Amino acid sequence: MHNEIIIGGFGGQGILFLGKVLATAGMLEGYHVSWFPSYGPEMRGGTANCTVIISDQEIGATISDHPHIVVAMNEPSLFRFAPSLKEGGLLLINSSLVEKEYQKEGIEIAKIPANQLAGKVVNNPKTLNMVVLGALIGYRPILPLSQVHRALEECLAGKEGLIEKNNQALETGWQYACQGGVTHVSQR
C-alpha cells in the first residue's frame, strides 16, 4: 500500500481540510501518513494544493513527482498536476468547474459534479470538498469509508454542528461514484 495523492484547486474550496481528513483516515487505519501544503507566495483566492501520502512504509519526501491520484478541483490544477500522474493512476475531476477534456494515456479519468451535488443534494455548497473526498474513496477504495467518517469527526472536534452535513456530503460523493459515476480509462 503506497498512495501519493495531490489535491489542487482554488483557495477557499477546502482543499487543505480535505487533505487533512484523508491523512487522518489513513492514520486511523494504521498507515504512515504525511500531509504537505502548498505554501508558496499565494494570495487569497489564488491556487491551493496539498500532497497526502498514505503508505505501509516510512515516508521519505512529502512531495510527489509522480502521484497515484490527482484531484483537480479546478481547471488550472488539472493542467498543472495531471501530466505527472503515474501510469494506472486516477484523475478525479470536479466536472462542475472543469469543462475542458483532458487526454493522457494509461490513466483512469473519473468525474464528480461536486459543486452541483453539494449545492442541490447536500444543500450546502461549502461541503463540496467532502463530496469530492467521498467520490475519491468510491472510485479508488484506498481506505474504508467508515474510517473517513471517523476522521472527519476527529477533524471537526469542537465544531460538532458541522458533522452531519459533512457526513452527508461524503456519502453523496461516495454513492455517486459507486453507482457508476462517470469514468473513462484511457487506452495505451
Add this chain to the structure above:
Amino acid sequence: MEKKILMKGNEAIAEAAVQAGCQLYFGYPITPQTEISEYLSQRLPEVGGVFLQAESEVAAINMVYGASASGARVMTSSSGPGISLKQEGISYLTVAELPCVIVNMSRGGPGLGNIQPSQSDYFQAVKGGGHGDYKLIVLAPSSVQELITLTHRAFYLADKYRNPVEILGDGMLGQMMEPVVFTKPQFPPLPSKDWAIKGKNGRERKVVGRLTLEAQALEEVNLRLHRKYQEIQKNEVLFEAFGSPEPDLLLVGFGTTARILKTVVREGEKKGLKLGLIRPITLFPFPRDEINRLANQAGKVLVVEMNLGQMVEDVRLSVEGRVPVFFYGRTGGMIPTAETILSRVEQIVS
C-alpha cells in the same frame, strides 16, 4: 496526551516547548515558521507564560538574553534571514553561557532567498554565524515526532551545558503534518540555576555576561568554553544508522534529506545494492567516529544535502582523506528526488 494525532511540524515544536516548561517566547514572523508564534501566542498565556512579538529579530534575541538571565526557559524561532539578524545576540548568549532554544526552519538563501525548504544554513548553525570562538549545540530533526523529542532535549541540553541550542529544521518539516504522540519529557535532574538573576534580596551581587578586556583573562574564558564543547562532543552525539550494517556505499544526510535517503536505501535493496545510511541527529557534536568507522568499512561515501556542500566538509574531516567522499546536492528550495539520488548511487557503486 498519549493519543496519536495529526499535527503540523511548527505546532508540534510549539507544544513540545510548552511541555518542556518554556515560559517565555520572543519572535518575529517569517515564513515558513510563523505557526510557531501563532500557536504560542494562544498557548503560553494559558500556562501563565509570556508570548511577545518583538519589533525585530534583533530585539527578540536580546529579549531572550534578558529572560534567560532570570533563569527561565525561553525560546525564539525564525528562518534563515531572521536567524542571520540574531547572530550578534547569539554570540553574546554563548559567552554569557545563557541557555535558550533557537529554532531555524530554514528556507532557500542567500539573502532574502525564497520560502521553500533548504539546508543551506548548516554552516551558519554549526560553524557559528556570529563572531568569536563559540559553538551552538545543533539538533537536526527529520520527522514531526522528532521535532517533539528534540525540542524536549534542546531545553534539557541548554540547561545542562548553559549553552544556546539550535534546532535546525526546514520549511518541509515545519509545514508538514504527520501523526505524533506526545510523551512526557524525561531527563536526569539538572543542577539549580544559582547563577540566575532574580532580584538581589540582600545577597551578594551576581553578574551575567562579564566584559573581559584583558587578553589573558579572555583566553581563559575561551579555554573554559572550549573544554565545555569538548565535553559536549564526548557526551551528546546522536545519530541514526539505517540500512545494511555492512554497506558497499555509505550515505550521509540529515533532516529532510535523510528521509529521502531512507527511500533510496530501500529502493537500492530491491536492486541488490547494499546501502547504509548515517543520519546525524546532532550536527554539533558531529558523529565523526561512527561515520569514520562505517565509511572505512564501506570504502565510499555519498553525502546528500539541500545545499551545494556544507555538511560534506565535516564528513571529509571525519574520514581524514582515507575514503573518497562524493556529494550530491540541490539548492534554492529544490528537493532532491530518490530516483535521481539512486542513479547517482548506481554510478558510484559500479
